[in-house]
Amino acid sequence: MPAQGLTIQRLALHNFRNHASTVLEMDSRPVCLFGANGAGKTNLLEAVSMLGPGKGLRAASLPSLVRVDGGETVQGGWAISARMDDDGLDRQISVGLEVSAEGRTRRIAKLDDAPVSQTNLAELIRVVWLTPAMDRVFAGPAGDRRKFYDRQVLAHIPSHGSVSAAYEKAMRERNALFEQGRPDPSWLDALEARLAEAGAAIAVNRAQALQRIQNAIDARPEGEFPKADLSIAGEFEAMALQGDSQEGIELRIRDSLKDGRGRDSAAGRTLSGVHRSDLQVSHRPKQLPAAQCSTGEQKALLMGMILANAKALLEGDFAPNPLLLLDEAAAHLDSARRAALYDELAALGGQAWLTGTDAALFDAFGDRAQRFCVENGLVTKVENSG
Template sequence: MSEGAHAAARLAVLRLVVTGFRNYGRAAMALDARPVVLVGENGAGKTNILEALSFLTPGRGLRGVRLSDVSTRDMSRDEAGQTTQPWGVAATVMTPDGTVDLGTGIGRTSDGDKRVVKVDGAAKSGSGVLGQFVRGLWLTPQMDRLFIEGAGGRRRFLDRMVLGFDAGHSSRVSSYEKAMRERTRLLAEDNWNASWLSALEGQMAEHGVAIALARTHLIGQLKAAIAEHEGPSDTAFPKAQVALASGFSDEVDARLGSAASVDVEDAYAARLKSARGRDAAAGRALEGPHRADMLVRHAPKNMDAQACSTGEQKALLIGLVLANARLHCASFGAPPLLLLDEVAAHLDARRRTALFDELERLGAQAWMTGTDASLFENLGDRAQLFNVAHGEITPQA
């Protein structure tokens, strides 16, 4: 599908209702498929709306918090610390396959707070099903430091991209980390249970190799999406060179692209077994996908992203998000929802114009926030503008 055809196959929120969510008792929005601009003072609740939208996708949302942390601040709690009232997000969503009503929120069970998901009124198990209907990418001010802080943030950024194409990726990461924590705990004991350690290392190998292969596949697809794109936005948002440092030893890493998965798993399990003493002394596993890193360079300058200026880093980051959006278009026939928090605040006029034009070419419903409506003037009637203040959202003409 060509970029010009994306507008015919849309993914867009046509109605949004949030209840008991952050600073909103209840708020409702009626929308069309155009980009959405939310304008208001800092602390008004603009980002909270983006977070609510992010819960329409699989995972823990834009902020990655506990379910109970999303509830309105003044909500009372019982003696067990559970919320006594639910929060909820409901939306009518236009998809390439038709319109669907989605709902998610918090529910009470004997085991504590639990995520509830409904599709056209029918309860579903887990948030993974949402990925069949809504795909979302987001960019927040906190991510502006992605290239200068530790590898953990870049891993999460990469894993979120993988999750957009592989709904099972998040559960594999969780299973791997759980097995790794249990192995570390056992290694801290005086007498190791060798059989149990081997079982845990087998789990780490199975999930860890699958995680690495999924990341490698996504990096390859992203490279292709970047290389194939030629457009006016390339000067504003320079192309990035991306690569993956897998976190494995050279011995295991060399097998990832050539050997059968089961052979790579055996090699990694053997490495873990031989490293028990070293890992016990370190108090952690020193090899594996939990130590992976996403490597990014400014291609036109042939410079590591970490060494680029703040403005160049922001442009590279936006360029990666746009490339990922194009990848979604190619894979699913429609662009994802783009949740862009304060995206225009530190862009000059040239880059703002390039961003808005690229969003129009993609045909994406981008949700953008800002404190200054003038930053979005170039959008004109290509976007719908809302004012956010004191937990209320008001459409502006």
């Protein structure tokens, strides 16, 4: 049996989405949630994703997560708590939205009853997910692929979130100077220094994660989920992949920004940088860009990438076992691929969470998984019928 590492043993939700007060008790096996559309299955996956950094798998605003009852948002915030087994060590994690008497809101997080930052939580909890919204990521705009890929990078390098936020903030401020007209060169120098520092870190992070994920893809056996070849279309990521130092990449970004001031000023925005890079994926057996593959082939490629990333996290010395969230993934697979997915998840280690409308979708798991029926925000554990 694979080592289980970090697993959720108890999950409790209070006034989160359509869950007024929900508690799940479970073991380390994959967790299968079934029920009708709108029952609250994805809300449970979203709650698990909120234990890690960021805004979770829907990227929703924190106040919008508060339960609505009878058309009215309930008073107070929401709360999620999880008791976790970290290779035999009990950990208690809680996150929530706190609402002050004046109506101000803030996110709070605790680890073993002590306040903790999101960055520190990210060191403990790595979450990887796949949702139906990602199904066409290969054929969609570059921004969607960057967002998808940066989430994979974040699972490997928790600091990626903070440097990405710093980059976006510096870029907004630089763009604002251009919109005001005739910006002070010394202000631009300062902002471009911050932008280059964060941009270089982003490029290096993306390159490191790409190598790890590609290695995990290459090591996968041939099977139902075809192997992908990954690359990044971006000058600065290319420098990182070629072995250039982060300091050298930072200097190149600063020079590029300074040289492009006239063009960027005319456009009112920053036209080059890591915010314009693009993840490129090809179907290795067919030697075909993913965007040109059929819908089913794209979904199979995407599933293979997510499984490879989970494996890369499992085998690295930089992370505990990830939590793998697969929303409605089983429904989009034929029976052969569904059985192959369950075999792989059962052998993978870590803890996987899956949703589906029908309990029969999970029959191929047998007794290797645990099942919960979700109905109108209520959850019932169901014994395996064999």
